[in-house]
Amino acid sequence: MVLSLPSTLKTLLLGACFGSAMLAQSAAQAAETSMWQDVQKAGVLRCGAAVAAPYVMRDAKTGDYSGYFVDLCRDFGEKVLKVKVTFVDTNWDNLVAGLQSSKWDLAMALNQTPERALAVAFTVPATDYQVSLLVNKNNPKVAQVNDDIAALDKPEVTFAVMSGTAQDKAISSVVRNGKIMRLPGMDEARLAVMSKRADVLVDANDTNHLFALANPDWAREILPKPALAKQGVSFGVRRDISAADLEVLNIYLRQRRDTGEIQQLVDKASVEANSAK
Template sequence: MVVSVRSSFNALLASASLCAALLVQAPAQAAETSLWQDVQKAGVLRCGAAVAAPYVMRDASTSAYSGYFVDLCRDFGEKVLKVKVEFVDTSWDNLVAGLQSSKWDLAMALNQTPERALAVAFTVPATDYQVSLLVNKNNPKLVDVKDDIATLDKPDVTFAVMSGTAQDKAISAVVRNGKIMRLPGMDEARLAVMSKRADVLVDASDTNHLFALANPDWTREILPKPALAKQGVSFGVRRDITAADLEVLNIYLRQRRDTGEIQQLVDNASLAANAAK
């Protein structure tokens, strides 16, 4: 009789433990929602769009969006998720906040920074942002220069940069012997190199690439080593995204980057931006 009561009591305890475990797991499982399943149910992928060529561009007359992050967002939505894609107009000041409040599902072309990572999650980089250098390939002072910034850091070499920018801060930290010409705007800095008053144009790699594509007869781009102010440029997603959902987009971006497709999109968007100008 004692054995029977004890067995019944143990069985009751086991059942209670199982119920408790199920109750604990149920809320966790319920919270594990899939972003992509929700998007597919809604039938639309919403992409937050703050304009910055060549990442995201908007035609003032037609309101149509273009740019290589626009191409990636559209392709991912239409070909992977099989849904319509909607671009939601916003500003850089509101891009992260709108993502946090679910006004859009993806934020396009966010530079990866520790401060932003406190508020949102990032995909793997689609491209990299860094400060690059642009020179006149016919400049006799720079014939032997490759990508080592030390070979440029000479007393007779002048660097043109927009005053007070991240580029100014980056180049000022490494140039010890060369001259730094700080100018009020990027147009003035470009003109200084075009007129040969300066030897090296210091700017973000994407805008230097735009300028180089527009002037292929005399420009040469240099990505210095070690890199200056290098950051990944990614899609921003909400921090509560599941690891599985994030990996779907990461696989898509890795494959397109490794095959060179993203670089081709960058070049096409850069040419389009120059044509628009």
């Protein structure tokens, strides 16, 4: 037998359900804006800073920070959130742990890896890390090569790389005919190309970019296609960030990347890093 409820009781129950739903929606909306609201209440955006040129640099005399992730963090805090920005000195071993324990709000210049994604969330990439190649543009063996790594994979071409690195692993996976000169350090690998004992320097694109800027008379960068060991370089944020808060920072980064402003910041930071050297 089905019992019918009095209309007044039905009304009360419906009202209670509606009220609960509204409270739940209000709580969810409050949670979605909590991170940037908390930063604005505090009046300061804290950026975790582990030094790695040209992403994050620190003047040993003044303690001032520079680098293109520093520029992005400062600009986002001051112009979007309208707060003061501070940089908290740390190292690469503690950058993720400090983010998890709320010692800073953003971790700068984290390569996107599955292992890190277990601990933190990532923004869209500000730039991309990948293994790149650097050649002497006056070398006839490589002068006509643009981005096709197969065109470099010849018996007469020698690739210089630091032994045991991610770059070594990446180039070893695609070179079948060329020679690979494995050296104990990057200085030795760069010297091998400078002295023409090797034809191609294999390194991360950011450090190859610095090296090319320092040697514009002969050095030329090559970003091979398909890309080698490509990873996004992003801001790290806590995993409990809301989708709405994350999208605020993502929109900011996408707009600055699409307009070419981030590349301009990269070039500025690279010139500064070379001047410091």
